[in-house]
Amino acid sequence: MSHPNSPEYFVLTSVCDYDGSTNVLAICEDMDAVMYRIKQCYSSCGDEYRINCYHLTTASDAAERYNEQMVNRRKYQQEEAIKEDKAKRFDEMLKSDEELEKEKLEFEEMMNYDPEHKDIVVNTFNELSDEEKYLQSQKMKDESNT
Numbered sequence: 001m002s003h004p005n006s007p008e009y010f011v012l013t014s015v016c017d018y019d020g021s022t023n024v025l026a027i028c029e030d031m032d033a034v035m036y037r038i039k040q041c042y043s044s045c046g047d048e049y050r051i052n053c054y055h056l057t058t059a060s061d062a063a064e065r066y067n068e069q070m071v072n073r074r075k076y077q078q079e080e081a082i083k084e085d086k087a088k089r090f091d092e093m094l095k096s097d098e099e100l101e102k103e104k105l106e107f108e109e110m111m112n113y114d115p116e117h118k119d120i121v122v123n124t125f126n127e128l129s130d131e132e133k134y135l136q137s138q139k140m141k142d143e144s145n146t
Helices: 033-039 061-111 116-127 128-145
Strands: 006-016 022-028 047-055
Touching: 006 033, 022 033, 033 047
Parallel strands: none
Antiparallel strands: 006 022, 006 047
């Protein structure tokens, strides 16, 4: 695969049959040079050679890619932080909804099944501050509307 305005270099390496170590034989500018270098080698059955292609990278190209990568990382981190915050708020909302539902069920059970507790609930309601009474009455209105 060619990169525009970037020279390609081919590296020819031999692989040792016994321990797998590699030895660089040549760094060439094209495949013709690689093939002529292989022809120079004394080879026997089972010898292994590797050809790798590398592209020359300049500092300005590497700096540009690095900056793009850092921008993408920061963008990803921000998106993940937003997702985590939304998930946390959603979990809190579910917990508060579950707690309200549980309190509502407990209240309904008390009111429906044990007439003695009605007085306790009314007395507790009378001991609340005006603001708490207002909030309780709004909840009861909302529940009766639904």
